[in-house]
Amino acid sequence: MSVPPGNRGKSPMQFIETGDRIEQRAMEVCRRWPKSFFFVITQRTIELASEIYEHALKANAILPKSEEERTLRILELEKALGANYAFARKIERAYAMFPICGEKKDVSLAAVQEKSNRVLQEFMTYCLEEEDSLKGNIHYTRNLDLTGKQKST
Numbered sequence: 001m002s003v004p005p006g007n008r009g010k011s012p013m014q015f016i017e018t019g020d021r022i023e024q025r026a027m028e029v030c031r032r033w034p035k036s037f038f039f040v041i042t043q044r045t046i047e048l049a050s051e052i053y054e055h056a057l058k059a060n061a062i063l064p065k066s067e068e069e070r071t072l073r074i075l076e077l078e079k080a081l082g083a084n085y086a087f088a089r090k091i092e093r094a095y096a097m098f099p100i101c102g103e104k105k106d107v108s109l110a111a112v113q114e115k116s117n118r119v120l121q122e123f124m125t126y127c128l129e130e131e132d133s134l135k136g137n138i139h140y141t142r143n144l145d146l147t148g149k150q151k152s153t
Contacts, residue, residue, distance in 0.1 A: 015133035016060055019053035019080065022087065022126045029119060034098060041094050048087035052130065055080035059137075065146060073141050081134045088127040095120045 026049035030042045059076035062069055095116055 013060070013133075013137070015077075015080065015130055015137055016053075016056045018126055018130045018133060019056040019084075022084075022123070022130060023049045023053040025049075025123070025126070026087075026091075029123075033094070037094075037098070041090070041097070045087065045090050045094060048083050048090055051083035052080050052087060055083060056134075064141065064144060067146070070141060070144065070146065074138055077134055077138045077141065081131065081138070084127055084130045084134065088124065091120065091123050091127075 026046055030046050033042050055076050059073050059080065062073040062076065064070035064073050
């Protein structure tokens, strides 16, 4: 039976989908940034976005059956969380440095700044969603009984 979209909750595995959205959107947005900033900001911003998604995929591939596998999964989730924090700070700094990059000259400054603020807010929302999902999954993994049942807390 299908659950109506309005009644659906957030899955603890949402971190994979959100990480993918962050990476895709970062690649779209960063292409419009000034070419002179490529090696200074753009390249590292895209790398951090990719790290979030890659570490999320690696963590998802580890199904812990031993204490060592549990530790490896938690480490990958924490790496994704660290990349998420770094990406959020990098994207904030980038928009503080050049909030009007990649826009046409015939558009008003207020409209350009509004668009930049919307894009930055979109990234911050994604990063907060990713943080919540990763932290939830770390907590779940730490409390996972290695027989497949969750420990009582």
